[in-house]
Amino acid sequence: MSKRxxxxxxxxxxxxxxxxxxxxxxxxxxxxxxxxxxxxxHRGAVYEGVHNEAQSRLLNLLGNPEGxxxxxxxxxxxxxxxxxxxxxxxxxxxxxxVKTGSWAxxxxxxxxxxxDTFIAASSEDNQYKxxxxxxxxxxxENAAYLHLTSNETIEGTQFQEFPDTGNVPxxxxxxxxxxxxxxxVKNFGMIYAGAQKNLGPSGVTVVIAREELIQNSPKxxxxxxxxxxxxxxxxLYNTPPSFSIYMVNQVLKWIEEQxxxxxxxxxxxxxxxxxxxxxxxxxxxxxxxxxxxxxxxxNVTFRMASEDLxxxxxxxxEQEGFVGLKGHRSVGGLRASxxxxxxxxxxxxxxxxxxxxxxxxx
Ligand code: PMP
Numbered sequence: 604m605s606k607r608x609x610x611x612x613x614x615x616x617x618x619x620x621x622x623x624x625x626x627x628x629x630x631x632x633x634x635x636x637x638x639x640x641x642x643x644x645h646r647g648a649v650y651e652g653v654h655n656e657a658q659s660r661l662l663n664l665l666g667n668p669e670g671x672x673x674x675x676x677x678x679x680x681x682x683x684x685x686x687x688x689x690x691x692x693x694x695x696x697x698x699x700x701v702k703t704g705s706w707a708x709x710x711x712x713x714x715x716x717x718x719d720t721f722i723a724a725s726s727e728d729n730q731y732k733x734x735x736x737x738x739x740x741x742x743x744e745n746a747a748y749l750h751l752t753s754n755e756t757i758e759g760t761q762f763q764e765f766p767d768t769g770n771v772p773x774x775x776x777x778x779x780x781x782x783x784x785x786x787x788v789k790n791f792g793m794i795y796a797g798a799q800k801n802l803g804p805s806g807v808t809v810v811i812a813r814e815e816l817i818q819n820s821p822k823x824x825x826x827x828x829x830x831x832x833x834x835x836x837x838x839l840y841n842t843p844p845s846f847s848i849y850m851v852n853q854v855l856k857w858i859e860e861q862x863x864x865x866x867x868x869x870x871x872x873x874x875x876x877x878x879x880x881x882x883x884x885x886x887x888x889x890x891x892x893x894x895x896x897x898x899x900x901x902n903v904t905f906r907m908a909s910e911d912l913x914x915x916x917x918x919x920x921e922q923e924g925f926v927g928l929k930g931h932r933s934v935g936g937l938r939a940s941x942x943x944x945x946x947x948x949x950x951x952x953x954x955x956x957x958x959x960x961x962x963x964x965x
Pocket of ligand 1: 614678679680681682706752754755756757776777778779797
């Protein structure tokens with residue numbers, strides 16, 4: 604096999620090599636069925652076994668929280684930006700949003716098309732370099748839910764603590780940090796995430812929700828956009844993205860094999876620290892974008908003295924086998940996405956490359 608790239612893509616992103624190898628081994632003939640999993644009926648026992656296994660593995664990794672269900676949906680996390688208010692924001696209610704950056708803003712824009720919203724907290728004044736303190740949030744009586752983005756993929760900020768919202772369901776977009784750390788699901792009414800960062804390939808969006816929130820959608824919503832349709836049909840109302848779900852199941856198995864979410868969290872901290880230390884110890888040659896206490900352990904965003912130098916850095920990195928270090932087009936700069944599947948050694952290689960680049964150009 605040719606050498607694996609140092610893949611720092613933001614999503615779709617690195618998938619564990621072991622997972623790719625296992626998928627390859629059973630790609631053409633899945634467990635002696637004479638066909639690939641992607642060629643099977645989604646109504647057959649073999650596919651349904653995989654589907655149900657992926658759901659139970661996910662719940663199991665999260666400590667089997669009582670009363671929660673897993674849905675596998677399509678249309679990306681972007682579709683959840685709309686489905687959430689369509690299903691959970693009723694007339695006479697208002698939905699609270701925490702405004703932390705690019706993805707939170709997309710969620711807010713969609714909710715505004717559906718109903719009344721309010722900004723519960725914001726870091727806009729700080730150019731989204733931090734996450735706001737949510738310790739003393741005041742939520743109105745008629746709040747339908749409070750939505751936050753646990754990790755802002757583009758700005759590179761992450762919440763380390765979550766608020767207690769009492770009876771108001773807390774909803775989180777965890778697209779870019781799901782299963783990267785320990786999580787008390789019971790604090791949340793609903794969590795959703797596109798799979799293409801920490802869970803596998805694109806094509807499936809995972810929803811983990813308290814059952815009562817997803818079993819009675821308002822009657823006027825078209826069938827496919829109703830949570831209750833998918834809950835009642837075990838996410839098999841229409842043809843699911845079966846191959847993506849199979850891959851998610853493989854990634855979940857790999858996560859189980861890593862030991863525990865606590866262990867994964869420790870590893871991710873160590874990986875991020877290695878990179879942040881390199882940035883902080885560069886004497887200003889590299890500068891972190893996010894405020895120190897809001898830094899993400901998944902997306903490390905940084906800048907250099909000029910855009911020209913950043914361009915040179917990206918070009919030189921590509922020649923050395925590094926992929927995906929250019930920041931998102933909306934904010935520029937540089938970004939290394941270091942999800943669960945990115946090995947420590949690849950970050951070490953990046954840190955070495957950064958040091959060398961500085962010696963040559965600093
Ligand atoms: N939310 C976050 C935090 C994201 O990082 C992304 C994708 N980068 C999205 C939502 C949108 O996801 P999708 O492309 O699956 O719609």
